Amino acid sequence: MRLPVRSRAGAWVAALGVSVALVVGCSSPTPTAVREPESIPTADLDDTGPGSLVEAKTIPSFDRSVAATGATTAKVLYRSTSGIDGSPTVVSGTLFVPPGGPPAGGWPIIAFAHGTSGIRQECAPSASSDLLGSSALVKSYLDLGFAVAAADYQGLGTDGNHPYLDNRTAGLNVIDSVRALRKLSSSVSDRWAAFGGSQGGGATWAANEQSATYAPELDLVGTVSLVPAADMSGMAAKAAAGTLTGDQAAAYIWMLMGLEKSYPDFDVDQYASGAIRENWDVLGACSGPEGEERGKVLSQFDPSDLEPASAEAEAKVTSLLALSRLPAGPASAPMIVVYGGQDEFIDTQWTENAIADGCAKGDVIEAIFQPDKGHGDVDGSATVQWLGERFGDVPPPSTC
Numbered sequence: 320m321r322l323p324v325r326s327r328a329g330a331w332v333a334a335l336g337v338s339v340a341l342v343v344g345c346s347s348p349t350p351t352a353v354r355e356p357e358s359i360p361t362a363d364l365d366d367t368g369p370g371s372l373v374e375a376k377t378i379p380s381f382d383r384s385v386a387a388t389g390a391t392t393a394k395v396l397y398r399s400t401s402g403i404d405g406s407p408t409v410v411s412g413t414l415f416v417p418p419g420g421p422p423a424g425g426w427p428i429i430a431f432a433h434g435t436s437g438i439r440q441e442c443a444p445s446a447s448s449d450l451l452g453s454s455a456l457v458k459s460y461l462d463l464g465f466a467v468a469a470a471d472y473q474g475l476g477t478d479g480n481h482p483y484l485d486n487r488t489a490g491l492n493v494i495d496s497v498r499a500l501r502k503l504s505s506s507v508s509d510r511w512a513a514f515g516g517s518q519g520g521g522a523t524w525a526a527n528e529q530s531a532t533y534a535p536e537l538d539l540v541g542t543v544s545l546v547p548a549a550d551m552s553g554m555a556a557k558a559a560a561g562t563l564t565g566d567q568a569a570a571y572i573w574m575l576m577g578l579e580k581s582y583p584d585f586d587v588d589q590y591a592s593g594a595i596r597e598n599w600d601v602l603g604a605c606s607g608p609e610g611e612e613r614g615k616v617l618s619q620f621d622p623s624d625l626e627p628a629s630a631e632a633e634a635k636v637t638s639l640l641a642l643s644r645l646p647a648g649p650a651s652a653p654m655i656v657v658y659g660g661q662d663e664f665i666d667t668q669w670t671e672n673a674i675a676d677g678c679a680k681g682d683v684i685e686a687i688f689q690p691d692k693g694h695g696d697v698d699g700s701a702t703v704q705w706l707g708e709r710f711g712d713v714p715p716p717s718t719c
Contacts, residue, residue, distance in 0.1 A: 354379040359393055363502040369491070370498020370534075371398050373409055381413075382454035389418030390461050394445050397499035400533075401473065402487025402525075403581050403642075411476030412496050413445045415457055415467040416504045425508035426466040427710055428500060430493050431457065432515025432522040436475065437605025438483050438573045443476030444469065466507045468496035472522070480580035483573045484518060484548050486643045490525025494534045512706055513542040517664070517694065520547030524645050524654065524673075531651035539652040541709035543702045546658050546694050548665055549673035552640040558590070559633050561622035566664040566694070568620055572602050578639055585639070589632040593624040645673050650682040653715035655705045659692030678719030686718045 354377075362375035373396035381392050392415055399410045417426055436442045436451055444450040450457065450469060460467045470492045474481025482488050493513055501507050513523040523542040530539045554571045557563045563571060572595065579587040588596055594616055595602065602617075604610045627633040654677075658670045674686045685705065689697055709715065 356394070359391075359503065361504070362393070362395075366502065367398065369398055369400050369407075370495040370502065372499055372502045373397060375414070375503055378413070378448075380448045382449040382458075385415070385454050385458050385461070388458060388461050391416040391418075391504065393503055395499055395503065396477065397495055397502075399473065399495040400488075400491045401482075402485055402489075402491050403482060408473050408479065409477050410470060410473050410492050410495065411443055411445050412468065412470040412492075412499065413450060414469070414496070414500045414503050415461055416500070416506060417461050417464060417466060421506040421508075422464070424510070425506055426464065426504075427508050428497055428511035429460045429465045429467050429706075430497050430511060430513040430523070430526070431460075431467055431469045432489065432493050432513060432519030432526075433469065433471075434515070434517035434519050435483075435570070435573075438474070438481045438576060438603055439605060440474065440476060440478065442481075442605035443471040445471050445476050466500055466504070468493075468500040470496040470522075472518075481577060482581050483577040484521065484551055484570070484643060485577065485581070486521040486525035486548070486645055487529075487647070489518065489522035490527075490529050491533065493522050493526040494530055494537070497537060498534065508538075509536065510538045510540055510710065512540050512709055514702070514706070515543065516545035516547075516699075518548055520544035520656075521549055521643075521645060523547070524549055524656075525647070527650045527652055527654055528646060528648050529651075541653045541655070541706065541715065543699070543706065544654060544656045545697055545699050545702070546662060546665060547645070547656060547670065547673070549645040550641075550669050551665070552637050552644055553666060553669055555627065555633050555637040555640060558625040559627055561626065563622060563625060564663045565617070565620070568622075568625060569617055570664065571625060574640065575636070576603055578636065582639065585635075589628040590636060591625055593621060594619055595624040646677045646680055646682065649680050650677065650684075653683040653685070653709065653717075655685045655687070655702055657687045657689065657697050657699055657702065659694065659697045660688065660690035661693040664694040678717075682719070683715050683717045684719055685716045 356376040359375045375393045375395045378394050515523040524544045527542040578585045598616045601612045604613045
């Protein structure tokens with residue numbers, strides 16, 4: 320069972336006649352017999368800093384609708400940085416470069432930040448032959464002349480902890496995926512934008528704030544955040560009050576598990592009881608038999624199972640989650656935020672507070688509120704023209 324974290328990118332349907340989702344969806348079947356992955360000889364593996372490549376290999380098993388475009392497709396390991404303690408990390412991801420000669424200045428870049436896929440290594444989108452259903456979106460970008468960088472995020476696809484919904488870490492991983500793409504091919508521009516939803520929406524927002532200082536050599540033109548997980552620190556109070564929705568409870572469990580591995584003094588058993596405390600191992604699963612068992616455990620969830628043991632415990636988890644809160648600083652570039660009034664995963668007020676705080680910092684934000692939409696059905700069609708205008712240097716709109 321995966322969290323139902325989906326968002327439509329409806330304008331790609333009009334442009335290309337395909338149905339695209341941020342986390343799960345449909346793609347062309349892949350061949351049953353494939354070649355072995357091979358190293359890509361033109362990839363630059365010489366550097367060692369953030370965004371440098373550790374390895375780059377072909378993906379013969381990848382969605383054949385993408386392969387048919389003639390694009391370069393690579394599964395990579397690249398270096399990045401933990402947003403929690405600044406330590407160096409290695410992250411996996413998937414990179415794509417359109418076929419043929421690039422335009423003047425190189426192929427512009429879209430960094431695709433995926434939504435929730437899980438918290439374990441095997442939950443990485445790059446472990447799937449279609450990026451967990453997102454390959455159609457990648458193909459649409461390629462057809463429109465964009466190179467694409469798709470980070471897995473720290474701990475997904477590689478060893479180590481995945482700090483679920485830690486926007487600081489995910490934002491750095493997104494930025495470094497763009498750097499890695501430029502190491503893969505010299506035909507890629509330094510101009511880029513980022514597109515993401517839910518967990519990915521928080522990642523793109525964070526990357527926007529971090530870009531100017533972390534990667535000043537790159538030219539960020541703007542970011543798209545659909546239903547972003549901008550500030551989830553309110554989860555602790557809802558857990559204490561017993562008012563978490565089912566979607567929020569499932570996410571909160573993964574957040575707690577990430578905190579336990581990120582902070583050695585964090586005692587996760589202070590935040591769970593009953594069936595939750597008895598099934599931590601199963602609750603970390605994202606697929607397979609354990610994933611099915613996870614679904615059964617969650618279906619029996621009682622709100623009291625996630626009540627913190629004390630007011631002090633509640634205060635501690637709130638303070639730790641607040642470290643990932645957005646905005647954390649001024650934005651580097653314009654952004655567009657699309658969110659709904661019926662979201663069962665992210666309280667609408669949390670998003671509105673983040674937008675208001677960003678506006679107060681002087682950020683250029685176009686906020687689109689869709690009162691009848693939830694977490695998985697917001698209409699992101701306006702973001703296509705918005706992205707085109709950012710690459711076209713049209714002055715950005717703001718609703719602040």
